[in-house]
Amino acid sequence: MVGAGLVVIGVGIGIGRVGGSAMEAIGRQPDAYGKIQTAMLIAAALIEGIGFAALFAVS
Amino acid sequence: MPLVLNKFYSIFTLFTVIFFTVNTVQAKDAEASVDLKTEIKEYITHHLQDTYDFSLFSYTNKSGKHIYIGIPLPVILWDEELHVFSSSKLHHGEELVASGNKYYKLDHGKIYRTDASGIISYDESHHAKNIAPLDLSITKGVASMILIAILMFFLFRSLARSYDTNGAVPSGIGRFFEPIVLYIRDDIARPNIGDKKHGKYMSFLLTVFFFIWFLNILGLTPLGVNVTGNIAVTFGLALLTFLITNLTGTKDYWLHIFDPLGSSMKWFAKIPIYIILIPIEVLGIFIKPFSLLIRLYANMQAGHIVLMSLIGLMFIFKSWLGSPLSFGLAFAISIIELLVALLQAYIFTMLSALYFGFAAEEHEHH
Numbered sequence: 001m002v003g004a005g006l007v008v009i010g011v012g013i014g015i016g017r018v019g020g021s022a023m024e025a026i027g028r029q030p031d032a033y034g035k036i037q038t039a040m041l042i043a044a045a046l047i048e049g050i051g052f053a054a055l056f057a058v059s
Numbered sequence: 060m061p062l063v064l065n066k067f068y069s070i071f072t073l074f075t076v077i078f079f080t081v082n083t084v085q086a087k088d089a090e091a092s093v094d095l096k097t098e099i100k101e102y103i104t105h106h107l108q109d110t111y112d113f114s115l116f117s118y119t120n121k122s123g124k125h126i127y128i129g130i131p132l133p134v135i136l137w138d139e140e141l142h143v144f145s146s147s148k149l150h151h152g153e154e155l156v157a158s159g160n161k162y163y164k165l166d167h168g169k170i171y172r173t174d175a176s177g178i179i180s181y182d183e184s185h186h187a188k189n190i191a192p193l194d195l196s197i198t199k200g201v202a203s204m205i206l207i208a209i210l211m212f213f214l215f216r217s218l219a220r221s222y223d224t225n226g227a228v229p230s231g232i233g234r235f236f237e238p239i240v241l242y243i244r245d246d247i248a249r250p251n252i253g254d255k256k257h258g259k260y261m262s263f264l265l266t267v268f269f270f271i272w273f274l275n276i277l278g279l280t281p282l283g284v285n286v287t288g289n290i291a292v293t294f295g296l297a298l299l300t301f302l303i304t305n306l307t308g309t310k311d312y313w314l315h316i317f318d319p320l321g322s323s324m325k326w327f328a329k330i331p332i333y334i335i336l337i338p339i340e341v342l343g344i345f346i347k348p349f350s351l352l353i354r355l356y357a358n359m360q361a362g363h364i365v366l367m368s369l370i371g372l373m374f375i376f377k378s379w380l381g382s383p384l385s386f387g388l389a390f391a392i393s394i395i396e397l398l399v400a401l402l403q404a405y406i407f408t409m410l411s412a413l414y415f416g417f418a419a420e421e422h423e424h425h
Binding site: 045049052053 | 410
């Protein structure tokens with residue numbers, strides 16, 4: 001159970017950083033909104049995938 | 060403005076009244092149970108599984124018999140010969156079904172062959188030892204998939220036809236779907252696969268997007284279907300992506316896997332690098348669709364578990380506080396789940412397009 005919590009903390013930090021950086025990037029370059037959003041979603045999805053794999057391994 | 064507010068209040072009151080009445084009725088039922096928490100847990104796991112019928116609700120009548128309200132579906136078994144009967148005969152495992160000269164019984168969501176007395180024996184790890192026949196039943200999940208497939212077939216066919224009669228202007232619900240179709244073509248397929256080659260992948264991308272999206276939304280209805288949260292279904296979808304990626308792979312795609320350094324190095328210098336690199340690249344072929352299947356499955360499964368647990372709060376609190384709390388949280392999560400339903404369909408399509416893009420790549424040779 002502790003491991004599951006750690007996994008979620010890690011994934012949360014990871015996706016949070018991806019989202020935050022994407023926000024900053026959009027703030028700097030509002031024109032590239034579409035491209036940044038796509039890249040952000042892919043990165044977030046990959047982190048999430050790892051997180052789910054880890055959750056399955058833990059439980 | 061006051062009119063709108065009035066309407067809002069009346070709807071709100073209606074909802075509150077309904078939820079309080081439902082709550083009191085069900086709370087009485089729950090109090091009778093021995094262990095509430097295990098019951099809720101069983102209820103959630105039961106919901107996540109694929110079942111043989113659409114069950115809406117059940118109750119116990121005065122003579123102590125369980126009455127199930129729902130839609131039965133056909134059970135098709137292959138056990139030396141074909142057995143077809145309605146799932147209503149199974150009575151959720153409470154009754155024995157005689158078909159031909161064999162007897163079948165439902166036990167923990169699976170159908171087993173038994174003798175005339177209907178005894179199911181277990182081994183030490185509590186698995187049934189009876190023989191399970193080959194099960195080809197139209198289960199809840201299969202029925203929903205067929206339903207969505209038929210819906211999509213007629214919906215998009217009529218939409219495609221309406222462009223002929225209407226002078227290439229979308230009409231009716233086509234005004235809603237046209238921007239989505241265009242988005243998938245212009246913002247998912249084109250940038251990832253390339254202008255020249257995206258055409259042949261479009262049919263798969265559109266189909267898989269709408270199929271996953273519609274099934275996800277169907278999973279939020281009270282019918283209680285959990286199709287995209289079934290690992291077999293997501294495995295099938297990811298297998299299609301895997302096959303299309305590798306069967307349409309160009310020479311450059313395979314070169315990228317088995318000879319990524321190309322002619323920039325002498326062959327004997329490449330050997331020590333390739334000992335590590337090629338196994339990783341080959342593993343990557345399988346990890347890509349595997350992450351697709353795990354992501355969709357786990358997301359939908361997690362969403363259903365959270366929703367069900369929040370509804371279960373109502374029975375754990377057993378007070379007037381529980382119902383609005385559970386309703387509010389479940390409502391909020393349902394809204395998020397609506398978003399997740401779209402997002403997961405988008406991610407699946409997006410990553411499929413990305414993998415197709417790898418397969419379709421063609422380098423300029425120097």
